[in-house]
Amino acid sequence: MAQPLWKFLLSVQNIALHGGTAFSHAWSLAVEDQFYLCLPFILLLVNRWPRAALIIPCVIVFGALALRTFLAWKNWSIDGGVSFRAFQAWIYYPSWTRLDPLVLGVVLAAIERFRPHWWERLTNFAIWLWLPALALISYGLYLGEGDNLTVTACVWQFPLIALGMAGLLICAQSPHLIFRRIKIPGAAFVASIAYSAYLIQKLVIHAVEQFCSSHNIQLTSALALVGVELCVYVAATLLFFLVERPFLQVRKRLAPRSLGRGR
Numbered sequence: 001m002a003q004p005l006w007k008f009l010l011s012v013q014n015i016a017l018h019g020g021t022a023f024s025h026a027w028s029l030a031v032e033d034q035f036y037l038c039l040p041f042i043l044l045l046v047n048r049w050p051r052a053a054l055i056i057p058c059v060i061v062f063g064a065l066a067l068r069t070f071l072a073w074k075n076w077s078i079d080g081g082v083s084f085r086a087f088q089a090w091i092y093y094p095s096w097t098r099l100d101p102l103v104l105g106v107v108l109a110a111i112e113r114f115r116p117h118w119w120e121r122l123t124n125f126a127i128w129l130w131l132p133a134l135a136l137i138s139y140g141l142y143l144g145e146g147d148n149l150t151v152t153a154c155v156w157q158f159p160l161i162a163l164g165m166a167g168l169l170i171c172a173q174s175p176h177l178i179f180r181r182i183k184i185p186g187a188a189f190v191a192s193i194a195y196s197a198y199l200i201q202k203l204v205i206h207a208v209e210q211f212c213s214s215h216n217i218q219l220t221s222a223l224a225l226v227g228v229e230l231c232v233y234v235a236a237t238l239l240f241f242l243v244e245r246p247f248l249q250v251r252k253r254l255a256p257r258s259l260g261r262g263r
C-alpha cells in the first residue's frame with residue numbers, strides 16, 4: 001500500500017504507516033522533521049523561563065514512559081504479549097512515543113555548546129562510561145528478543161538504547177580514550193554518504209532484486225549480496241554529490257555557523 005503524496009509533503013508519513021511499503025523507512029525522517037519544528041518553540045520558552053530547561057525534559061521523559069506503558073497495556077494480544085501491529089502503529093512509528101531518547105541528544109548538544117566545563121567533566125569521566133553504555137545497549141536489544149513482545153520492551157527499549165548511545169558518544173569525544181585517536185581509512189566518506197544511503201537503499205535493493213530475478217541469480221548468493229551493497233554505495237555517492245552536497249553548500253552560504261561558545 002503506497003503512502004499518499006501529501007504525507008511526504010507534510011512530513012507526517014510516520015502516522016498510520018503501513019510497514020513494508022516503498023520508502024516507508026522515511027518515517028524516521030518525519031520524526032526528525034516534526035522534532036525540529038517543535039524544538040525552536042521549546043527553546044524560546046526556555047529562553048524566557050529558565051526553569052523550563054529542567055521541567056520540559058522531565059515532562060517529556062516521564063510522559064513518554066507513561067504513554068508507552070499505557071499503549072502497551074491497551075494493545076495486549078490474545079496470543080500473549082503486546083500486539084506487534086499495534087506496537088508498530090502506536091509506539092514504534094509515532095513521534096510522541098520517541099521524544100524521550102531525543103532529549104538526550106539535545107541535552108548533550110546544549111552541554112557541549114553552552115556548558116563547556118560540564119562537557120569537560122563528562123569527557124573526563126568517559127573512561128568509566130563505555131562499559132555501562134555497551135551494557136545498556138545490549139540489554140535494550142535483549143528486551144526485544146523472544147516470541148512475544150513484552151510491555152517492558154515497549155516501555156524501556158528505546159530509552160535504554162538511547163542512553164547507551166549517548167554514553168558512547170561521550171566516549172568517542174573524550175581525549176582520554178582511544179576512540180577519538182583511531183583513524184579508519186574511508187570512514188569519513190562512508191559517514192558523509194550515510195544519509196543518502198539511508199534514503200536510496202530501498203529503491204536500490206528493489207532494483208537489484210528485479211535484476212537478479214530476471215537473470216536467474218539467487219538472492220542469497222554472494223554475488224547478489226555483494227552486488228546490492230556496492231550498488232547502494234554507488235547510488236548513495238551519486239545522490240550525495242548531485243543533491244545533498246550542493247544544498248549543504250547553499251545552506252552554508254545562507255546561514256554560516258558561528259564558532260563562538262557560550263559560557
